[in-house]
Amino acid sequence: MMEKMLTKTPALDLPTRPRRLRATPGLRRMVRETALNPADFIYPIFVTHGQQIRNPIASMPGIAQLSVDEAVREAEKTAELNIPAVLLFGLPAHKDPVGLENFAPDGIVQQAIRAIKQELPELVVITDVCLCEYTDHGHCGLLDDHGHVLNDETLPILIDVAVSHADAGADIVAPSGMMDGMVAALRGGLDVSGYSQLPIMSYAVKYASAFYGPFRDAADGAPKFGDRKTHQMDPANGREALREAALDVDEGADFLMVKPALAYLDIIRQLRDHFPELPLAAYNVSGEYAMLKAAAANGWLDEEKAVMETLTSIKRAGADLIITYHALAAASWLR
Ligand code: PBG
Numbered sequence: 497m498m499e500k501m502l503t504k505t506p507a508l509d510l511p512t513r514p515r516r517l518r519a520t521p522g523l524r525r526m527v528r529e530t531a532l533n534p535a536d537f538i539y540p541i542f543v544t545h546g547q548q549i550r551n552p553i554a555s556m557p558g559i560a561q562l563s564v565d566e567a568v569r570e571a572e573k574t575a576e577l578n579i580p581a582v583l584l585f586g587l588p589a590h591k592d593p594v595g596l597e598n599f600a601p602d603g604i605v606q607q608a609i610r611a612i613k614q615e616l617p618e619l620v621v622i623t624d625v626c627l628c629e630y631t632d633h634g635h636c637g638l639l640d641d642h643g644h645v646l647n648d649e650t651l652p653i654l655i656d657v658a659v660s661h662a663d664a665g666a667d668i669v670a671p672s673g674m675m676d677g678m679v680a681a682l683r684g685g686l687d688v689s690g691y692s693q694l695p696i697m698s699y700a701v702k703y704a705s706a707f708y709g710p711f712r713d714a715a716d717g718a719p720k721f722g723d724r725k726t727h728q729m730d731p732a733n734g735r736e737a738l739r740e741a742a743l744d745v746d747e748g749a750d751f752l753m754v755k756p757a758l759a760y761l762d763i764i765r766q767l768r769d770h771f772p773e774l775p776l777a778a779y780n781v782s783g784e785y786a787m788l789k790a791a792a793a794n795g796w797l798d799e800e801k802a803v804m805e806t807l808t809s810i811k812r813a814g815a816d817l818i819i820t821y822h823a824l825a826a827a828s829w830l831r
Contacts, residue, residue, distance in 0.1 A: 530808050532807055532808055532811060534823075535579075535580055536811060537817070538580075538818070538823065539820070539823035540819060541570055542561045543562055543563070543607075543608040544561040545587070545588075547563050547565060548563060550563075555710035556710045556782055556821060557793065559714065564607050564611050565611075568611050570582075571619055573824060575616050578827060579827050580619070581620035581668075582612070583670065584608055584622070584623050585629060585714075586629060592631070593631060594627075595653070598629075598630040601663065601664070605624075607664075613664075613665040622668040622669070623661040624670055624672050625669050625672065625673070626673040627654075628717040628719070629715045629717040633721070635724075636674070636724065651677060652685075655681055655682060655685030659685060668751075669686070669695075669697070670697040670699065671696065672755075674702050674728050678698075679698045679744045679748060683747060695751065699755055699779070700740050700741045700749060701754045702728050702729065702754075702755045703731045703755065705755075705759070705783070706783065707756045707759070707781045707783030710782035711781065711782035714782060734766065737763045737767065742770075745774065751775045751817070752767055752771060752774050752777070753778065753779060754779070755779035756780070756784060757815070758806065760778075761809060761810065761813040764778050764810065764815050768813070775817065777815060778815035778819070780820040780822070785821040785822060799825075803829075804826065
């Protein structure tokens with residue numbers, strides 16, 4: 497019966513049949529446009545004071561706040577998986593209005609940089625340069641008497657932070673606070689301190705996003721009042737992203753970044769097209785990680801397939817580098 501129906505199906509005059517190239521795994525592999533590689537990944541690490549500490553972060557299963565010794569072990573795993581870089585965030589022992597530990601020679605991030613570089617000189621150590629994890633008010637800059645985030649007054653502190661990270665041996669500094677002029681300020685401050693060779697990875701395009709929620713538990717950096725909407729970008733704005741990126745290019749940024757990644761794949765693509773000469777990073781942020789982990793934990797998604805599809809989409813959109821909490825898992829799946 498079935499056979500009869502099939503033989504009666506008239507041949508269509510279809511010269512183009514995309515299915516021809518999807519017929520076998522070999523063919524699909526030959527025409528695959530985007531390939532993930534461990535060299536695409538940057539792995540974030542949260543460093544905290546103490547010894548042998550791994551404080552799991554409830555909203556980010558698999559991620560923990562690590563003491564320096566444990567951070568070195570995590571960095572070793574990263575290097576073994578052929579991932580080229582880690583991105584360090586610090587949890588200070590004390591917080592104050594300025595965030596003094598942020599630029600202290602023995603601050604938590606400075607200790608971690610030295611320990612990691614001593615053990616793994618080849619691993620690229622990138623550091624977050626911002627105030628929010630260190631200030632008692634949780635804002636990304638100094639505040640005036642009305643609680644407003646000051647711009648120009650914050651820049652010298654960012655310079656002190658970046659130079660102290662460079663002194664400790666950081667390979668790249670990544671300012672994330674969205675202060676105007678932060679890249680120019682850091683470039684100038686690093687240059688006069690003898691670090692003209694130290695690259696700046698600018699969080700050029702960073703949106704005021706709901707997807708940073710779990711990170712703020714991880715890094716204990718939630719603002720104690722208000723929000724970040726006076727400096728981070730409005731999620732509704734795309735053209736403004738090009739303006740932000742152009743400024744950072746002018747100011748001397750060596751890398752551009754879009755953050756978050758998933759709700760902003762169109763922005764990644766626009767930056768890739770408008771600034772083809774600069775390496776482009778995308779930050780697959782904590783909330784994006786938490787969504788997939790939660791769905792996978794419930795058995796609603798196949799974790800490996802969903803993660804790899806997600807990371808592939810970020811690369812396909814135009815990112816050269818993906819900062820992701822999935823880095824270790826993804827690199828081991830790629831093996
Ligand atoms: C600020 C900073 C944040 C993230 C990275 N750097 C939080 C914020 O801007 O509120 C978020 C990263 C993530 O969600 O994974 N220093």
